[in-house]
Amino acid sequence: MRVTEPVGHLRRVAVIGGGVSGLAAAYHLRELDPQIDVVLFESAPRLGGVLHTVHEQGFQVEQSADNFITTVPWGLDLCRRLGLDDELVQTNPAHRRTFVVRRGRLHKLPDGFLMMAPSRFWPLALTPILSPWGKMRAAAEYFLPPRRDGSDESMAGFVRRRLGREVFQRLVEPLVSAVYAADMEKLSLLATLPRFRQMEQAHGSLIRAMQQARKAHDRPEGQSGARYSLFVTLRRGLTSLVEAIAQRLPPGAVRLGTEVERIQRREGRWVVRVGHGGQEETFDGLIVATPAYAAARLLEPIDPELGRLLAGIPYEGTAVLSVAYRREQITHPLDGMGFVVPAIERSPILAGSFSSQKYVHRAPEGLELLRIFAGGARAPEMAEWGPDELESRLLPELARLLGIRGEPVYHATARWPRTMPQYHVGHLEVVQRIRSHVAALANLQLAGNAYQGVGIPHCIHSGEEAAEGLLRPRRPEVR
DSSP states (O other): OOEEOOOSSOOEEEEEOOSHHHHHHHHHHHHHOTTOEEEEEOSSSSSSTTOOEEEETTEEEESSOOOEESSSSHHHHHHHHTTOGGGEEEOOGGGOOEEEEETTEEEEOOTTEETTEESOHHHHHHOTTSOHHHHHHHHGGGGSOOOOSOOOOBHHHHHHHHHOHHHIIIIIHHHHHHHHOOOTTTBBHHHHOHHHHHHHHHHSOHHHHHHHHHHHHOOOTTOOOOSSOSEEEETTOTHHHHHHHHHHSOTTOEETTOOEEEEEEETTEEEEEESTTOOEEEESEEEEOSOHHHHHHHHTTTOHHHHHHHHTSOEEEEEEEEEEEEGGGBOSOOOSSEEEOOGGGOOSOSEEEOHHHHSGGGSOTTEEEEEEEEETTTOGGGGGOOHHHHHHHHHHHHHHHHTBOSOOSEEEEEEEEEEEEOOBTTHHHHHHHHHHHHHTSTTEEEOSTTTSOOSHHHHHHHHHHHHHHHHSOOOOEEO
16 A cells, blocks of 8 residues: 655646646646746757747748637637737638548538538538438438447447448548547547537437537527637747747746656655756656656656556657648639548548638738648658658649649648547546546646647646646545
8 A cells, every 4th residue: 555645835846848738737837826836847949849830931830730729718718818819810711611522622511511410401412522322321310319328439430320431431531530630440439529429319310419509509680709710820820829838937947958867756756857867856746748658658667557558548640741832823712721631532641721821821922821731540651751752742642632733932841750649449448547546646747638638728728737636635545
């Protein structure tokens, strides 16, 4: 039996990992208790993790995520607290549509089709993306009995069961892959999009649930709508969020280029050793905001089972190719925010974003900035490819899809291997077991995208929850 005693008052806290989760944790700690001495360790030479904005040749290029969703509050709330309200930019209202590739051509996603369910019948009935049989099979979902048990299932299994194989292959798989870069046969429904299971159980049918939700959200004439579009970004780029947090941390709180070699428990406190045989520092509390595999390396000597659980969360990577062309080089009107490509198309491209149509400030007048995504579970090796190899595979395919003539006037690549955690079936149970082990170690919290959501707002929420959990009074726990 081992009892871990919590420190009565946390005077000094270490945060390991300077991505958006670690930054949110460090900032929120200081919000909750301005007297806390926070030290943030980051092994890279800059903060932000995968969030990185590049300004060059008149372009604003986001090298990974380029916006965040507004249907959950955590991203917007943090921006408000940082005084970034006036920097928030909405998507171009003239182009709030997405395209789906079918047989090498871009077709508009049916209006009202939200990730995996239609809220309107006629756009789905008229779309050229589906065959007549595929449409009839989707319509039959209205009459299928719901599954009543609460067990997890794969995204592929759920969608095929409710809407049929063709809707899965042609619509849902590319839309969800663009978010999670995952194998749909393994991706957990309950860990990613649980509301669709809830809709099935509450209403008996996804179509019925979407129709009722649409009626409930129809507003009387004159009533104001949402303040923000579904997605927003920051006018000076997402790096400005990173910078705003860093500027509000005390001088000397951030240690860049400092890799944590080992952590230990010693006399009820946390000892952090940096570098190979480097110095040790002692802290009252600890937040580990690294990828799960890095957290596993640090925590396995303290709790082998916790290390094993963390190491068991798989990861995939992606590559992003940003290119710009003169407008007259592109035949397609670019009258949307971008496109997704089904796996059945056998294309090297996962998805594409019309970046300067989505947010018009991102390119000089007369030029169009495009971002192309590749890799993920479909082609994990592409996350490791060099710029020349990526361009040789992706640019001809992009030219074919959009009718592009000539060479780009700008190009840049960003590779992000092992950055996308894979929420496989059973992920929620794994996270629950991880949390039970963490709870038995006093004054320890985990944060990051490996546990409860991969988007920017979810990463922020993870960091803020870790800060709150660290400061929450608790009793000693027995293991």
